[in-house]
Amino acid sequence: MLKRNIVIIVSFYILAILQNSFFSHFTILGTAPNLIFSLFFCLVFFSLPTQVFANDKRINVYYQIIFYAIIAGLFSDIFFSTYLGPSIILFTAIGILIKKTQLLLRVGRDNYPFSHFIFLFLIYFILYQSLFMMYICFIDPLHIPVDFNFKIILSAFYSLFLSLLGFWSIKKYVKKI
Amino acid sequence: MFLLYFVNFFTYSIKNIFYFSSAPLQKSLWSTANLLSSFSKPILEIYSLVQENNELKKENQKLLSQLAIFQSQERSTAAQKEISLFSQDKKFDFIMADTIGLEEDDILSINKGLADGVLENMPVVTKEHVLVGRIFKVYRNFSKIILVSNKNSVVNAKVIKEDNSFSNIKGVIKGKGYLEAYLDLIPIDSEIKIGDVLVTSAIERFIPKDLLIGKIINVQRDDQKPFQQAQISLFWDVKDLDNLFVITNYKR
Numbered sequence: 348m349l350k351r352n353i354v355i356i357v358s359f360y361i362l363a364i365l366q367n368s369f370f371s372h373f374t375i376l377g378t379a380p381n382l383i384f385s386l387f388f389c390l391v392f393f394s395l396p397t398q399v400f401a402n403d404k405r406i407n408v409y410y411q412i413i414f415y416a417i418i419a420g421l422f423s424d425i426f427f428s429t430y431l432g433p434s435i436i437l438f439t440a441i442g443i444l445i446k447k448t449q450l451l452l453r454v455g456r457d458n459y460p461f462s463h464f465i466f467l468f469l470i471y472f473i474l475y476q477s478l479f480m481m482y483i484c485f486i487d488p489l490h491i492p493v494d495f496n497f498k499i500i501l502s503a504f505y506s507l508f509l510s511l512l513g514f515w516s517i518k519k520y521v522k523k524i
Numbered sequence: 525m526f527l528l529y530f531v532n533f534f535t536y537s538i539k540n541i542f543y544f545s546s547a548p549l550q551k552s553l554w555s556t557a558n559l560l561s562s563f564s565k566p567i568l569e570i571y572s573l574v575q576e577n578n579e580l581k582k583e584n585q586k587l588l589s590q591l592a593i594f595q596s597q598e599r600s601t602a603a604q605k606e607i608s609l610f611s612q613d614k615k616f617d618f619i620m621a622d623t624i625g626l627e628e629d630d631i632l633s634i635n636k637g638l639a640d641g642v643l644e645n646m647p648v649v650t651k652e653h654v655l656v657g658r659i660f661k662v663y664r665n666f667s668k669i670i671l672v673s674n675k676n677s678v679v680n681a682k683v684i685k686e687d688n689s690f691s692n693i694k695g696v697i698k699g700k701g702y703l704e705a706y707l708d709l710i711p712i713d714s715e716i717k718i719g720d721v722l723v724t725s726a727i728e729r730f731i732p733k734d735l736l737i738g739k740i741i742n743v744q745r746d747d748q749k750p751f752q753q754a755q756i757s758l759f760w761d762v763k764d765l766d767n768l769f770v771i772t773n774y775k776r
Contacts, residue, residue: 364549364550367625367626368557369557371554371626371762372554372557374703377703381628425539425542426542431532483629491629492676494701
């Protein structure tokens with residue numbers, strides 16, 4: 348469990364740096380992918396309702412989501428926000444909503460269908476970005492005006508494209524987290 | 525919630541530690557991405573054209589910079605000549621910094637901070653005297669630059685006509701986000717054209733005058749409005765902002 352959590356922390360750290368420096372050179376009409384959200388979404392999407400570890404320790408999925416949200420939110424805030432905390436709160440709320448919606452939509456044997464992945468990713472990415480923009484506009488000292496335009500959707504599709512790599516690798520090699 | 529309040533007392537230190545420890549990795553990733561993006565360009569365009577275009581752009585920027593100097597000199601008295609852009613070069617002290625990251629909101633991180641003498645509101649330029657932005661947050665070992673394209677950025681500018689004729693047209697350059705900006709508050713009776721060059725105006729408090737900013741690419745004129753706007757193309761590309769120069773001793 349400790350090893351797994353360290354891998355998750357390191358992965359978020361590397362993706363935050365990649366997003367901040369590497370992908371700044373590969374923008375589409377000025378939009379860069381949100382790799383932290385992509386990894387967070389993949390982890391939440393593939394989390395089992397109850398996680399059983401080697402020593403028969405059971406952890407409810409929502410505790411897992413809070414852990415993912417703290418790590419994702421912390422790195423997101425270190426690199427992209429003035430204060431530490433807003434992204435942690437947003438990721439926690441979005442993560443719980445993703446899992447609740449996913450459980451509501453669940454039908455048949457395949458718990459993780461491709462269509463659900465795409466649908467939920469796009470919806471919650473846009474929700475996350477919109478809420479984050481509103482935070483930056485109204486609370487953060489930067490006060491950057493909110494501007495809802497097609498670039499949020501472009502950014503959602505760009506991030507979705509990269510998160511699909513995560514989707515297929517998890518489905519093929521990890522199966523369940 | 526209490527934990528978040530507690531953690532925020534240490535935001536400055538936490539951020540500085542993370543940026544300081546990851547700066548070498550970020551710098552190498554920035555350079556690698558720069559190299560890779562230049563390799564990927566030929567897929568979409570012919571390589572030689574890209575190179576030629578880049579060289580022409582640099583040459584053009586140098587010429588425009590010289591033009592700004594000549595125009596300034598033409599309008600000025602002998603005493604004013606001393607504060608032309610060329611002499612500003614010699615008068616100003618610079619700190620060279622490496623770019624290490626770009627945030628979504630058009631905020632750039634550099635690897636120089638308070639320890640190196642960087643302070644808030646210092647202007648940041650490229651080696652071709654193109655204004656990139658100004659420092660808005662300084663940490664011990666790194667700083668954040670608010671780019672000209674940031675939605676909160678407003679820079680007073682004056683128009684230099686494409687045909688070098690004298691113009692006294694002034695406006696403001698406002699950031700649009702996503703690395704774009706536009707020219708606003710140009711009186712409706714002022715004649716601006718595609719290709720006109722924009723340089724910083726003397727009324728800026730923290731930014732020296734006559735620094736290049738961009739070029740007009742589209743004029744939006746509506747006779748029912750008191751001001752006209754124009755789309756501009758900034759003279760810098762974020763992919764080429766490897767090395768930046770912070771002007772440390774400009775004061776009005």
